[in-house]
Amino acid sequence: MINEINAKTLLNKNKKRDDWFLGNYTLNPYGGCSMACIYCYTNGSKYGGNYGVRVSAKINAVPILKKQLKNSIRRNERGIIILGSAADPYPSVEKDLTLTRQILGIIKRYKFPIHILTKSELILRDMDILNGIKEVAILPDDLSDKLDNGVIISFSFSTLDEKLSKIIEPGAPSPIERLETMKKYSDAGFKTGIINMPTLPFLSDSEKEIESMVKASKKYRAHYVLYAGLTLYGDTPDDCKTVYYNFLEKNYPDLVPEYEKLFKGSNAPSKRYQNHLAIKYGEISNKYGVKNNIIV
Numbered sequence: 001m002i003n004e005i006n007a008k009t010l011l012n013k014n015k016k017r018d019d020w021f022l023g024n025y026t027l028n029p030y031g032g033c034s035m036a037c038i039y040c041y042t043n044g045s046k047y048g049g050n051y052g053v054r055v056s057a058k059i060n061a062v063p064i065l066k067k068q069l070k071n072s073i074r075r076n077e078r079g080i081i082i083l084g085s086a087a088d089p090y091p092s093v094e095k096d097l098t099l100t101r102q103i104l105g106i107i108k109r110y111k112f113p114i115h116i117l118t119k120s121e122l123i124l125r126d127m128d129i130l131n132g133i134k135e136v137a138i139l140p141d142d143l144s145d146k147l148d149n150g151v152i153i154s155f156s157f158s159t160l161d162e163k164l165s166k167i168i169e170p171g172a173p174s175p176i177e178r179l180e181t182m183k184k185y186s187d188a189g190f191k192t193g194i195i196n197m198p199t200l201p202f203l204s205d206s207e208k209e210i211e212s213m214v215k216a217s218k219k220y221r222a223h224y225v226l227y228a229g230l231t232l233y234g235d236t237p238d239d240c241k242t243v244y245y246n247f248l249e250k251n252y253p254d255l256v257p258e259y260e261k262l263f264k265g266s267n268a269p270s271k272r273y274q275n276h277l278a279i280k281y282g283e284i285s286n287k288y289g290v291k292n293n294i295i296v
């Protein structure tokens with residue numbers, strides 16, 4: 001059953017625009033996520049509780065957002081809103097609840113630009129409102145010559161392997177469904193991209209797998225591919241670090257010592273690994289003429 005909560009605020013302002021996603025604000029209509037990805041960083045991190053598949057809907061989102069957006073306009077603070085920074089804005093309950101759809105309606109009314117992060121094909125339902133936002137959104141001055149319009153949509157992937165995805169992202173649409181959804185938005189004139197976050201050490205970070213991701217971005221008409229390594233947080237049974245290691249022990253026991261060597265008790269893989277990933281990704285993206293950032 002869905003947990004309904006009354007949020008005190010909805011729109012959170014970043015101290016400065018984040019360089020990767022270009023967000024001035026973050027907004028999460030839901031807490032928790034039905035996609036239940038075992039690597040979900042909100043499980044056990046400072047950003048969330050032990051979410052699992054439990055979903056909380058911020059049922060008072062619409063009046064609060066109206067108030068906050070009006071205040072932002074009054075202060076002349078326009079900027080890009082990241083929708084779904086901590087939890088996918090299209091969990092399964094969204095189909096009936098339409099909370100995200102109502103929020104998009106408010107965003108359109110107040111002409112704010114938006115960057116949506118999702119794995120869900122349910123976003124296709126909202127193409128009419130997103131077309132409306134595309135037409136009216138007012139971009140921050142310094143981005144007005146760098147973006148064609150005020151809607152960016154990123155689809156997240158950890159792997160293109162359908163079998164692996166079923167195990168590690170059991171509630172999410174398959175990778176091919178996500179790619180096809182992305183292409184529908186690209187074909188409709190939206191700026192879309194792949195977020196390969198996280199790439200999974202020894203499971204989806206080989207040259208061949210990165211090349212497949214970059215090639216898929218071309219084939220399905222993404223404008224960019226962003227990537228990042230895996231982070232693992234928390235030690236309680238529901239936390240992503242515990243859940244992820246349980247998955248490894250069950251499916252890839254030989255990888256457990258490899259991960260322990262790579263993470264060395266930290267939340268992220270070694271700097272050496274991260275540099276190596278960046279070099280590999282950069283080289284392969286260059287080879288295919290794919291950008292690793294949203295704006296040039």
Ligand code: SF4
Nearest residue numbers: 033036037040087088
């Ligand atoms: S879709 Fe995103 S928010 Fe939802 S469980 Fe997966 S990683 Fe977490």
